[in-house]
Amino acid sequence: MSLASAAHPGAGQMAAEAIHVENLHKKFGELHVLKGVSLSARDGDVVAIIGGSGSGKSTLLRCINCLENPTSGIIRVNAEEIRLKADSHGNTVPADRRQIERIRSKLGMVFQNFNLWSHMTLIENVIEVPIHVLGVSRAEAIATAEALLARVGLAEKRDVYPAFLSGGQQQRGAIARALAIQPRVMLFDEPTSALDPELVGEVLKVIADLAREGRTMVLVTHEMKFAREVATHVVFLRNGIVEEEGPPDQLFGAPKTEALRQFIRTVG
């Protein structure tokens, strides 16, 4: 299926496909969480994945960089297919550790619980991957990190440990960490769900800025108003299948399925 939104700026010629997921299945034991999901994000797309709890939306996102190993299906990042194999227990795992590490280092993941490394200061968190995974020089990494921290409004917090920051500050720091690897795609896994209500806005503002500058993003979110504003494409997941998808105005303005209508009413 093709999701390249025609409305997207520069859509005259097709932008390259950054993420391609095809017929993805994921089982946790007997629990069939994803039942053949397909998803695509072209360069510049902002794909929002919405759905109720247990719909499989976080699992779908986490399968893209193999934090969860899919049971079956095809995942391509930058047109490179992740090679999977069955291990001795019959689980599907990445066949080539170096391939998956290389692919992961191009995907900037932002977690629900921030997951900053607690033994490192904020700037150390941001320079960690560029220096030790990507081989960037320390001076260059620090210069980039300082610019990114300034951008997310945390310049003066550079030498503070994460435990001494508010949730919103930690999440903005985590976004800076993700940006520091100059990711091809940003992956957001419910980035505001763990935040106090008054801190949600500052994080959404940073994400909206990124969307506006044309960054490719896949975003799992509960913030419907936000999804409608920033997304170029919305995917509604229910019981492990894509129930409905399309441009945000169509999905939120004129939902076709009863399930989506009901979902929008409840989270509205």
Added chain:
Amino acid sequence: MIETLFAPLLQVSTMDLLALEPPGWGGNLLRGLLNSVIIAVGAYGFGLAIGIGGAYGKLYGGPIVRDLLEVYTTIVRAVPELVLILILYFAGTDLINRVLEALGYARIDINGLVAGIWVLAVVQGAYSTEVLRGAILSIPQGQIEAARAYGMAPMLMLRRITLPAMLPFAIPGLANLWLIATKDTALLAIVGFNELTQETRTAAGQTKAYFTFFVAAGVLYLLLTLVSNRIIARIERWSRRGMPAVSGSAR
């Protein structure tokens, strides 16, 4: 009874007995202490290395590796250390020599220092495996996940994330193990190694000044512990640099 015990003390002054130069025995005691410290440092270091490998194997290894490590930690922690030292020391050196003879080489004398370090490292390794395993499990899982999500290779993750992140959880247990290591060196006296306790026994036996020398040895062990505590406190403070102070535990 009391008089006989203190008789030597009365005859020769305590300071003369503890003088660093012969006929004083102070020099011997300090050499014994040095040997004890060397063994403790060596055994602790190797024990930590075994512990890191053991903890990783137990957490992430295959079923066979896990079973083998379980056997290792269970047996070592079940058998009294004194017995274990006798077994490992005598059986170990005997085994090595038998292998050498079978291969047509001459028997060798195993260096007491090396044997002592090796024997205690095996004991320390079993305990630190469990301490480190618990500490690794205490790391918030999300931090490990973040390292995976950014493409860190296993060894890089171990060095940059897992080890430093588990340190605050491991320090109390590891500090205990270090103090135990310093005192376990005394058990090597049984195999005739000249560490502090053995030197003390010799000095006391020669001079009959048992009280003087064992108190002196006790003071030396105490000093070792006090110095260790100072260093451990600094390491612990450093390892907890990213954690908010818990009221009552701030030093």
